[in-house]
Amino acid sequence: MKALYIASTGMAAQERNVEIISNNIANMRTTGYKRQRAEFQDLLYQAYRRAGSATSDQGTQAPVGIEIGSGVKTAATPRIMTQGSVTPTEKPLDVAVRGEGFFAVQLPDGRTGYTRDGSFERDSSGLLVNVDGYQIDPGITIPENANSLSISADGIVQAYIGTDSAPTQLGQLQLYRFVNKEGLEAVGDNNFVETAASGPAQAGVPNSEGMGSVLQGYLESANVNPVTEIADLIAAQRAYEMNARVISGADEMLQATSQLR
Structure with missing residues (x-):
């Protein structure tokens, strides 16, 4: 089931996100430190039906397609070079x-x-x-x-x-x-x-x-805002938990399938 692998990329991305946030918090008192943030991109898509493909011999076309994504990846961890106090x-x-x-x-x-x-x-x-x-x-x-x-x-x-x-x-x-x-x-x-x-x-x-x-x-001083970092940490934690819940749900679906008589 692809959902297992898709959700695992989400968990890995949020784990990286938490690492970035923890490094920012660890350097709150570091002179001249510039905070980082994680930026993400979606992965490749598998197209089951492409938008604009023919749907009949009369030339009608599908207005939208069917695409299933492969998950998420960490694209960059840029530094925010704003002035610290x-x-x-x-x-x-x-x-x-x-x-x-x-x-x-x-x-x-x-x-x-x-x-x-x-x-x-x-x-x-x-x-x-x-x-x-x-x-x-x-x-x-x-x-x-x-x-x-x-x-x-x-x-x-x-x-x-x-x-x-x-x-x-x-x-x-x-x-x-x-x-x-x-x-x-x-x-x-x-x-x-x-x-x-x-x-x-x-x-x-x-x-x-x-x-x-x-x-x-x-x-x-470092340009780290502790309130922003804690808010980002909570959001990353919740995103990680939701991806873990997807894996748990997919596992239950596979278990139900394996118990069919």
């Missing part, structure tokens, strides 16, 4: 992006990672790095005797060196954007890498045309 941290090396753009970091395998996580630190040589020690691109070195560090909305990093009476510019943060940022590949540790679908990275100065601004002493 920006929260103050009072830490001078924390930087949030408000608007379009990603920071770039040098990954250990030589690739460039792109992230919305601006929780930066200084390493032993004064280089600006992320919490995993990956260097920010372009590199910025903060001297040991630097004080009163400031980062402007357009990404200019300045500090007073020693007893200087005027600030020294230490570097310039850059942001990177993509034609299709939803096409980026997540590689973990709050990092994405570019793909053929995302297109190449386009560098720019913060607060310039098409780029967002940066905020010193702030971090961007």
Whole structure:
């Protein structure tokens, strides 16, 4: 009975849906996390009678056909790249992006990672790095005797060196954007890498045309709405239960058939 296999695809799809929702909920407190959603497509159809086929020798045609579907599949799990809320941290090396753009970091395998996580630190040589020690691109070195560090909305990093009476510019943060940022590949540790679908990275100065601004002493929270996720979880659970009920009903029908005398 095909209903068994059709319903099983529905259960598998909703299981995947729950996995996506659970990952969103697990990352509610992850800096710069962008939520995902599951998108589904129906499978191939078996046509028992096609619409428009002849129904008599006089040329009459069937206005509708008879098609039985094969179930459902998970087509994609796109990320929702909307802005998360920006929260103050009072830490001078924390930087949030408000608007379009990603920071770039040098990954250990030589690739460039792109992230919305601006929780930066200084390493032993004064280089600006992320919490995993990956260097920010372009590199910025903060001297040991630097004080009163400031980062402007357009990404200019300045500090007073020693007893200087005027600030020294230490570097310039850059942001990177993509034609299709939803096409980026997540590689973990709050990092994405570019793909053929995302297109190449386009560098720019913060607060310039098409780029967002940066905020010193702030971090961007995950854009996960817990109420929405719980509602989606309940809907997925009910859909899973209904598909399970179809399998149970089909099994009872087969049992009734096997007991015919």
